[in-house]
Each structure stands twice: as structure tokens, then as C-alpha cells.
Amino acid sequence: MKPSPLITALQASGHRITRQRRVVLEVLEESQEHLDAESLYQKARQRAPRISLATVYRTVAVLKQMGLIAEYSLGEEHGHFETVPETPHYHFTCIGCGQVVEFDTPQVAVAIQELAEREGLEICTVQFSLTGYCACCRAGRGR
Amino acid sequence: MKPSPLITALQASGHRITRQRRVVLEVLEESQEHLDAESLYQKARQRAPRISLATVYRTVAVLKQMGLIAEYSLGEEHGHFETVPETPHYHFTCIGCGQVVEFDTPQVAVAIQELAEREGLEICTVQFSLTGYCACCRAGRGR
DNA sequence: TTGTAAATGAGAATCACTTGCAATTATAGC
DNA sequence: GCTATAATTGCAAGTGATTCTCATTTACAA
Incomplete structure (x- = not known):
């Protein structure tokens, strides 16, 4: 029952709050690291075992587009994410x-x-x- | 018979001067644009029709590692190259x-x-x- | 000229991500 | 609380850029 600002913002913008979006958001908010899609996926699976990597990508795409998270390229070939x-x-x-x-x-x-x-x-x-x-x-x- | 500085540097570092490397280098030196691998490949093919895309990638990798060219990500999903x-x-x-x-x-x-x-x-x-x-x-x- | 290690071409493989589609599910309205 | 329905998901196939494998070719030192 924690009214995470990200959840609130997502909801306010007309997006549905699904279990998988909630989990991805929680992982992002709790982590102080710069997670890439794969580790985000692994961490999210611990709470929502059936979540798919595609959903992780779709979720970060929505969050990024809303300006709630930022994507960085840290010298590796794939992106990393962080709450803004x-x-x-x-x-x-x-x-x-x-x-x-x-x-x-x-x-x-x-x-x-x-x-x-x-x-x-x-x-x-x-x-x-x-x-x-x-x-x-x-x-x-x-x- | 033009002693291009890039060719000279390549040779000096013990790399062989092949026709395809020469062509890729020429295209890079002549172009004022920021070419990506594909357009580099297309331009190179005009002078060395049998050159392969793999060779283009291998050549820019060598040049990049030697610090002779730089790779940039210009907002697109693929890299662009330029002589330093x-x-x-x-x-x-x-x-x-x-x-x-x-x-x-x-x-x-x-x-x-x-x-x-x-x-x-x-x-x-x-x-x-x-x-x-x-x-x-x-x-x-x-x- | 020749031996040999480096380089190449062609295509398969990989990696990160995206998409199509049928099945699920959040949520507005009753 | 139900229900309809459109958003969302999972899965698997698809993409696009780049890399790798391996048999063949080639640069170049001797």
C-alpha cells in the first residue's frame, strides 16, 4: 500500500497498473544500481515468476517515454536504466x-x-x- | 602512390595493406560525412566489388583500436565513423x-x-x- | 618463388531488443 | 460484485547490427 510516485504517475497518465509493471517499478526504485534489461528481468522474476523479458522492455519503454526513468549506455552494448x-x-x-x-x-x-x-x-x-x-x-x- | 597517413600508420603497426583495407581507408578519408558501416560498405563496393561487410567491420575495428578513426553513436541504433x-x-x-x-x-x-x-x-x-x-x-x- | 601467417568472403551465429498474436486481466460502467 | 472491452501480457518468431567460423586467398619476409 505504498503510493509510489512512479505508480501514481503511471496511473495518472492512463496506464493500467499491472502486477508486472508494479514489480518492475519496485525493483527500479529499490535498486541503487544501474540495471540493464536482463538484470531487471532476473530481479523482477523473483517477485513475478511468469514475467517475460518482453514485458520488461515494454515497461521501461513506457517509463522512459514518460520521463520517469532514464536510459544510459555505460560503455557496454546494452542499455542501463535508472529512475530519474x-x-x-x-x-x-x-x-x-x-x-x-x-x-x-x-x-x-x-x-x-x-x-x-x-x-x-x-x-x-x-x-x-x-x-x-x-x-x-x-x-x-x-x- | 599516395602515401596516406592512415595507410602508413597501419603498415607501421605491422598490419598488411590489402586492397580492401586501402579502399575502406580511402572512402573514410575522402568522405566528409559520418558514414555508418553499411554506407561505408556500399561506397567501398564501388571500388572493390567483392569486399564483404564483415571486412568493413573488421577494418574499422582495427582502425578504431589504433586510434585512427572514431566511432560515434549519433542517436541511431548503429555506429558512425570518422577519421579522427x-x-x-x-x-x-x-x-x-x-x-x-x-x-x-x-x-x-x-x-x-x-x-x-x-x-x-x-x-x-x-x-x-x-x-x-x-x-x-x-x-x-x-x- | 615460396612458405606461412594474416586477411578475406560467405554465411551462420549472436546479442539486444521488438513484434505479432492469442490468451489474460485491469478497470469503467452497470 | 459482475461484465464488457480494450490494454497488457507471454511466448515465440522476427530484426538489425555486428561478430564469428572456416575454408580459401593473399601479402610479404626470406
């Missing part, structure tokens, strides 16, 4: 250990803003992510 | 007309640099691209 944070941030993924570091660079937001104004652009999506080696892995690599 | 420019730049792709606008934002480079130093990171790849509507398409859309 209050403050926008970007991601660094360590090639060595897989760790994801979130960072906020106001300068980037400013740069985008200036570019949009200068060129008369309307920006819809921003994709900004870095990969490399974190401090730990650099130390371990001997350089 | 002297000055780094990023891309804006118009959802309306498909036009790609290159832009340079020193602020972004600075932000990345500062982040790397602050967190002790070694940055290997930077993915930064925008999508939205260009001035023309915005006008045409009536907003």
Missing part, C-alpha cells in the same frame, strides 16, 4: 572493475545550454558518458 | 532532418580533465552526443 534523479548527472564506468561513478558537471549543462542558444537548437537528448580506469584499477595495473 | 580530427568535437543530430552539426565545447574537455584529476581517473573514451531539432526544423514544426 533530482539533479542530473553523468556516468563514468571503470573498464577494470565495472564500477560506475556518477558525477555532476554543471559546466556541461551550461555548455549545452549555450550551444543550443547560439545555434537555435532544441535539445531533446543528451548522451554523455565516460569509460576508463578508476583510481583503484590504475594502481593495480601498475601505472 | 585534429581538434576534438562532438555531434548534434537533428531528429527532424538527420543533419549532423559538429560542435566544439572546450568547456566539456575542461570538465572532463578536472573530473579525471579530482577522482584520479584515467579516461579512455568519451561519448558525448546530442539529439533534438535544428533551427530549420523547429521553424517548420511551428514552434
Whole structure:
């Protein structure tokens, strides 16, 4: 009986609240990681065993389109999802250990803003992510 | 008999200079567009009719790994390639007309640099691209 | 010229995701 | 609470981009 903001928003927009959507949303809200479709599927199955991967994809598509979650490409070939944070941030993924570091660079937001104004652009999506080696892995690599 | 810098670099690193590699390189060097694998393949076929798509992929993989070309995801589901420019730049792709606008934002480079130093990171790849509507398409859309 | 390891072509395979369709189910109205 | 019905689901087949397998070809050092 927890009135999750995501559930409420989904409902308000005229979507039906099904068991599988509720579960996917719960997993997304509880997880602090950046889950990809497959791990989202695995976690969701624990609560709704008959859920299908297609439903996971369909659910994140709806949530993404509503702006409730964001999709990132973290250097891998598939996408990762996260509930939208209050403050926008970007991601660094360590090639060595897989760790994801979130960072906020106001300068980037400013740069985008200036570019949009200068060129008369309307920006819809921003994709900004870095990969490399974190401090730990650099130390371990001997350089 | 033109000693293309890319050919020279390829050779210097111990790779064999085959007809198909030469052709792919030529197409990449001559084109000012951001070609995807398929159009690279189509253009290459005009000079080496029996070249296969697999070879195109293998060739760009080698070039990319050597840092001679860069791959970008321009809002589409597949990659686009470009010979590495002297000055780094990023891309804006118009959802309306498909036009790609290159832009340079020193602020972004600075932000990345500062982040790397602050967190002790070694940055290997930077993915930064925008999508939205260009001035023309915005006008045409009536907003 | 020749030996041999690298590279290629053709097509099968993979990976991430999407779609078609029949069966289920949430929910508005009675 | 029932019922009708349109949204949603599960499954399996389909896609699109890219990679891999393997037999054949080829670059190039000797």
C-alpha cells in the first residue's frame, strides 16, 4: 500500500497498473544500481515468476517515454536504466572493475545550454558518458 | 602512390595493406560525412566489388583500436565513423532532418580533465552526443 | 618463388531488443 | 460484485547490427 510516485504517475497518465509493471517499478526504485534489461528481468522474476523479458522492455519503454526513468549506455552494448534523479548527472564506468561513478558537471549543462542558444537548437537528448580506469584499477595495473 | 597517413600508420603497426583495407581507408578519408558501416560498405563496393561487410567491420575495428578513426553513436541504433580530427568535437543530430552539426565545447574537455584529476581517473573514451531539432526544423514544426 | 601467417568472403551465429498474436486481466460502467 | 472491452501480457518468431567460423586467398619476409 505504498503510493509510489512512479505508480501514481503511471496511473495518472492512463496506464493500467499491472502486477508486472508494479514489480518492475519496485525493483527500479529499490535498486541503487544501474540495471540493464536482463538484470531487471532476473530481479523482477523473483517477485513475478511468469514475467517475460518482453514485458520488461515494454515497461521501461513506457517509463522512459514518460520521463520517469532514464536510459544510459555505460560503455557496454546494452542499455542501463535508472529512475530519474533530482539533479542530473553523468556516468563514468571503470573498464577494470565495472564500477560506475556518477558525477555532476554543471559546466556541461551550461555548455549545452549555450550551444543550443547560439545555434537555435532544441535539445531533446543528451548522451554523455565516460569509460576508463578508476583510481583503484590504475594502481593495480601498475601505472 | 599516395602515401596516406592512415595507410602508413597501419603498415607501421605491422598490419598488411590489402586492397580492401586501402579502399575502406580511402572512402573514410575522402568522405566528409559520418558514414555508418553499411554506407561505408556500399561506397567501398564501388571500388572493390567483392569486399564483404564483415571486412568493413573488421577494418574499422582495427582502425578504431589504433586510434585512427572514431566511432560515434549519433542517436541511431548503429555506429558512425570518422577519421579522427585534429581538434576534438562532438555531434548534434537533428531528429527532424538527420543533419549532423559538429560542435566544439572546450568547456566539456575542461570538465572532463578536472573530473579525471579530482577522482584520479584515467579516461579512455568519451561519448558525448546530442539529439533534438535544428533551427530549420523547429521553424517548420511551428514552434 | 615460396612458405606461412594474416586477411578475406560467405554465411551462420549472436546479442539486444521488438513484434505479432492469442490468451489474460485491469478497470469503467452497470 | 459482475461484465464488457480494450490494454497488457507471454511466448515465440522476427530484426538489425555486428561478430564469428572456416575454408580459401593473399601479402610479404626470406
